[in-house]
Amino acid sequence: MLRSVHRTTSAARIAQLAKRYSSYASSVFPDEPSVPQLKTEVPGPIGTQLNTNLGDVFDNRAAYFVTDYYNSIGNYISDADGNKLLDVYMQIASIGLGYNNPALKQVAKSDEMTTALINRPALACFPGVDYQKVLEDGILKAAPPGMTKVWTATTGSDANETAFKAAFMLQAARDRGSRDFNQQELISVMNNEAPGASEKCILSFDKAFHGRLFGSLSTTRSKAIHKLDIPAFPWPKAPFPALKYPLKDFENENKQEENRCLEQLEDIIVGKGKGNIAALIVEPVQSEGGDNHASASFFQGVRDITLKHNIFMIVDEVQTGVAATGKFWAHEHWNLSTPPDMVTFSKKFQAAGFYFRDPELQPRQAYRQFNTWCGDPSKALIARTIVQEIEANNLVAATASVGDYLFNNLSSLFEKYPGHASNIRGQNMGTFIAWDSPNADHRAKFLLACRAKGVNIGGCGEAAIRLRPSLAFNESHADVLCGIIENVLGEM
Numbered sequence: 001m002l003r004s005v006h007r008t009t010s011a012a013r014i015a016q017l018a019k020r021y022s023s024y025a026s027s028v029f030p031d032e033p034s035v036p037q038l039k040t041e042v043p044g045p046i047g048t049q050l051n052t053n054l055g056d057v058f059d060n061r062a063a064y065f066v067t068d069y070y071n072s073i074g075n076y077i078s079d080a081d082g083n084k085l086l087d088v089y090m091q092i093a094s095i096g097l098g099y100n101n102p103a104l105k106q107v108a109k110s111d112e113m114t115t116a117l118i119n120r121p122a123l124a125c126f127p128g129v130d131y132q133k134v135l136e137d138g139i140l141k142a143a144p145p146g147m148t149k150v151w152t153a154t155t156g157s158d159a160n161e162t163a164f165k166a167a168f169m170l171q172a173a174r175d176r177g178s179r180d181f182n183q184q185e186l187i188s189v190m191n192n193e194a195p196g197a198s199e200k201c202i203l204s205f206d207k208a209f210h211g212r213l214f215g216s217l218s219t220t221r222s223k224a225i226h227k228l229d230i231p232a233f234p235w236p237k238a239p240f241p242a243l244k245y246p247l248k249d250f251e252n253e254n255k256q257e258e259n260r261c262l263e264q265l266e267d268i269i270v271g272k273g274k275g276n277i278a279a280l281i282v283e284p285v286q287s288e289g290g291d292n293h294a295s296a297s298f299f300q301g302v303r304d305i306t307l308k309h310n311i312f313m314i315v316d317e318v319q320t321g322v323a324a325t326g327k328f329w330a331h332e333h334w335n336l337s338t339p340p341d342m343v344t345f346s347k348k349f350q351a352a353g354f355y356f357r358d359p360e361l362q363p364r365q366a367y368r369q370f371n372t373w374c375g376d377p378s379k380a381l382i383a384r385t386i387v388q389e390i391e392a393n394n395l396v397a398a399t400a401s402v403g404d405y406l407f408n409n410l411s412s413l414f415e416k417y418p419g420h421a422s423n424i425r426g427q428n429m430g431t432f433i434a435w436d437s438p439n440a441d442h443r444a445k446f447l448l449a450c451r452a453k454g455v456n457i458g459g460c461g462e463a464a465i466r467l468r469p470s471l472a473f474n475e476s477h478a479d480v481l482c483g484i485i486e487n488v489l490g491e492m
């Protein structure tokens with residue numbers, strides 16, 4: 001039985017609205033539900049039992065619900081009890097084309113995928129005959145402006161750490177000039193000591209999130225619980241602007257705040273970080289840290305400072321990349337006078353790695369940027385299909401457009417509930433939209449109430465709610481989402 005999930009906007013009205021829009025989703029997911037379908041509580045009895053059993057062998061304490069991936073479709077995630085929820089969280093922002101996308105299914109069934117999957121290569125030593133073409137037709141086809149090279153990795157954290165290594169090795173090579181490694185370096189490095197082990201560092205920003213492996217975790221500054229008990233590099237942290245909303249009412253204050261942060265960044269670089277900072281890493285929107293935005297001119301300021309002080313600028317597009325912000329890469333919104341030195345990716349691309357432009361960022365000796373797999377051709381094939389689907393269906397423009405629609409509708413909606421939702425952000429940033437709950441408890445209640453009405457949605461930072469729908473999300477999904485949000489806020 002389909003349970004009604006709408007109070008102010010009826011399911012029938014939403015289904016009617018849904019019909020008005022023809023889109024990528026309607027052509028590739030003709031069987032996608034038009035509204036959430038709820039049969040039980042979420043999680044229901046089957047899912048609860050499966051999760052209890054799973055807990056015997058796997059740490060499942062973060063599980064929202066057990067998912068039926070076989071029956072998830074497009075923008076709708078199915079749980080083990082057959083409930084179908086509109087998913088605007090999409091596996092922590094990592095499903096680009098919707099669940100069970102037919103183009104991905106097709107490549108999954110191809111001979112080239114079978115070959116890639118069952119003969120997983122050690123790519124740096126035994127690259128396949130077609131790896132260059134797969135990269136050129138996919139990951140490299142989507143390279144950010146000014147970038148022509150890529151190093152592939154396995155996860156977002158790994159992408160960032162390989163970029164850090166590239167930065168450290170090139171900075172050291174430049175300091176060393178034409179000479180080779182010396183005895184002192186070769187001996188000291190085996191004791192984890194300078195000068196062989198670099199004393200340079202990576203600068204990151206307050207509230208940043210760049211991953212949870214040892215190196216990346218030292219640049220992560222979003223939540224203490226991520227870092228506690230893990231050894232950390234003593235690397236510097238610069239302030240990230242805390243903007244006030246609505247932006248148009250706080251132009252001067254926000255400008256001052258961004259200038260303050262830029263000044264402090266430069267103070268750190270010329271002060272205790274002098275000569276020591278190999279690279280700076282920054283997210284276009286600090287996602288895990290609360291969806292914190294800054295203006296294009298702030299990022300241009302960061303770029304200018306890095307160029308002035310010979311610090312590499314790494315833009316972490318692990319969460320912002322692949323069309324979600326209405327540009328393929330979010331940093332394209334900045335119109336930088338000089339492109340960043342490296343751009344890291346993962347999540348919605350399924351494949352991970354970093355793009356770069358200076359060929360010297362490839363270390364002078366082989367085997368230094370290295371591990372067994374160095375990426376995964378099967379993921380490069382998936383990434384290729386993702387690029388092709390985005391191009392063929394204009395999904396960058398479509399996401400920009402549905403994002404505007406959603407932002408406007410949510411803004412109007414929140415005006416009715418000022419005590420429950422504030423600081424909406426992400427205007428002109430596609431569907432990369434977020435807002436704040438008054439506090440963490442309120443947010444938890446809001447998220448659970450949304451789930452109970454058939455929307456899977458995520459939080460970030462202390463009390464923010466973030467939208468991370470797929471690129472197959474259209475105006476009809478936006479209407480369903482806004483209808484349910486309105487119902488939930490009305491009941492809170």
Ligand SMILES: Cc1ncc(COP(=O)(O)O)c(C=O)c1O
Pocket residue numbers: 155156157158160209210211212283287288316317318319320346347
């Ligand atoms: C901006 C950013 N960088 C890096 C990462 C780490 O990626 P992974 O979890 O794949 O290691 C994340 C993950 O959420 C992220 O949002």
